[in-house]
Amino acid sequence: MNTDPVPLSGAGFQREPAELYRRMRQDHGSVVPVLLDGDVPAWLVVGYRELHQVTGDPVTFSRDSDLWNQWDTLPDDWPLLPMIGRKQPSILYTVGERHRVRAAMISDALEAVSAHELRALAERFADELLDAVCGRGAADLIAQYAMLLPVRVLARLYGFSEEEGPALVTALNDMIDGQERAIAGQRHLGVSMARLLAERAAAPADDVASRMLAAEGGFTHEEIAQDLMVMLAAGHQPTADWIGNSLRLMLTDDRFAASLFGGRDSVAAAMNEVLWEDTPTQNVAGRWATRDVRLGGRALRAGDLVLLGLQGANDDPQIRTHGSALTGGNNAHFSFGHGEHRCPFPAQEIAEVIARTGIEVVLDRLPDIDLAAPAASLTRRPSPWLRGLTELPVQFTPIPPRGGTPQ
Incomplete structure (x- = not known):
């Protein structure tokens, strides 16, 4: 078994990471030694059963x-600190009974979102975004559509004004990309959340x-602000990439041609296939071994960082054959995580409504849409964490805008 660590970066993630994960599994097995930015060591779990074991224990x-x-080896400006923070009072790093109480609070707050309001907001914002480009006959459905829709819907549901949306998009992307702007993006989000909570404490x-x-x-404003940051980050970028990756699949795969020309029958199938084959959230940090333990034939030390290889596990040949149609109505993928820290079900439902609405509005309004490249x-963006397109250029017959702005 190869013991040389694999850098968790590089062009392979921009091209075909599925092939990269297969090579990792072939060379290293189901638990792969990897290096993060700055040659920081960690373990990437790409085995389905092993990932089930980690997330379930x-x-x-x-x-x-x-x-x-x-921790003692990391510089203060390490760009992945926003994603792997120490003593962050958010639900991501809360354990035990406190986590269960906190998760219930978040689920209740999201579950109270009106399904009718959610769908109406998603439709109206989607129409407004398409109104801005529909008369031109061409658009980039990533920068001009998918990257704008989820955060605009979520920001309004959470309590932000529409005007605050663009800056939140920039800050979120900077933080998630884990590059030199990551700390500044996290700071902007923190200030925005604190301001929102102060306003809502005075006027619910x-x-x-x-x-x-x-x-x-007894949750403090700081705890709630941290949780809102997590919810916005986890709800926006993966949903934007879910829209973009699904539209790419439907525009490049003949199986979905009927949907592009007058139907919605295959939208759900395309979205589910993306969660298996091209999931927006590729890898997640993480879990920490509480004791020396063996996992997938590897000897992990207490305190080792374990990264969740969601896409690698989805493609594990132990549970499926490469190229098989283990998609359809099968939802046993890891794209929303697993165990007590998985994405809450109300959050999954909100993301699905936003993504599906965004796709359906495009197909309804631009029935002859086609790739322009x-x-x-x-x-793709060269990120080991999230997989999304840098752009999706399309062309279509120009149409007049419908008008109307969400109030």
Whole structure:
């Protein structure tokens, strides 16, 4: 078994990471030694059964980042700190009974979102975004559509004004990309959340932030602000990439041609196939070993960081054959995680409504839409964490805008 660590970066993630994960599994097995930015060591779990074991055993594989045995080696400006923070008072790093109470509070706040309001907001914002480009006959459905829709819907549901949306998009992307702007992006989000909570504490409204403030459990404003940041980050970029990756699939795969020309029958199938084959959230940090333990034939030390290889596990040949049609109505993928720290079901439902609405509005309004560039020329962001297109250029017959702005 190869013991040389694999850099978790590079052009392979921009081109075909599925092939990269297969090579990792072939060379290293189901648990791969990897290096993060700055040559920081970690383990990437790409085996389906091993990932199920890690996410289902919070005693051995904890979410408590204070356990990490690498903290003394990291610089203060390490770009992945926003993603792997120490002593962050968010639900991501809360464990035990406190986590269960906190997760219930978040689920309740999201579950109270009106399904009718959610769908109406998504449709109206989608129409407004298409109104800005529909008369031109060409658009980039990533920068001009998918990257704008989820955060605009979520920001309004959470309690932000529409005007704050563009700056939130920029800050979120900077933080998630884990590059030199990551810390500044995190800072902007923190200031924005603190301001929102101060406003809602003084004047509650019918929004997620107000419901979280009113919940029992003694949660501080800082805890709620951190959770709102997590919810916005986890809800925006993966949903934007879900829209972009699904539209790419439907525009490049003949199986979905009927949907592009007058039907919605295959939208759900395309979205589910993306969660298996091209999931927006490729890898997640992480869990920490609470003791020395063996996993997938590897000897992990107490305090080692374990990264969740969601896409690698989805493609594990132990549970499927490469190229098989293990998609359709099968939802046993890891794209929303697993165990007590998986994405809450109300959050999954909100993301699905936004993504599906966004796709359906495009198909309804631009029925002759087609790629404006060769499929092979489409490129991805070079991130090991999230997989999304840099652009999706399309062309279509120009149409007049419908008009109307969400109030």
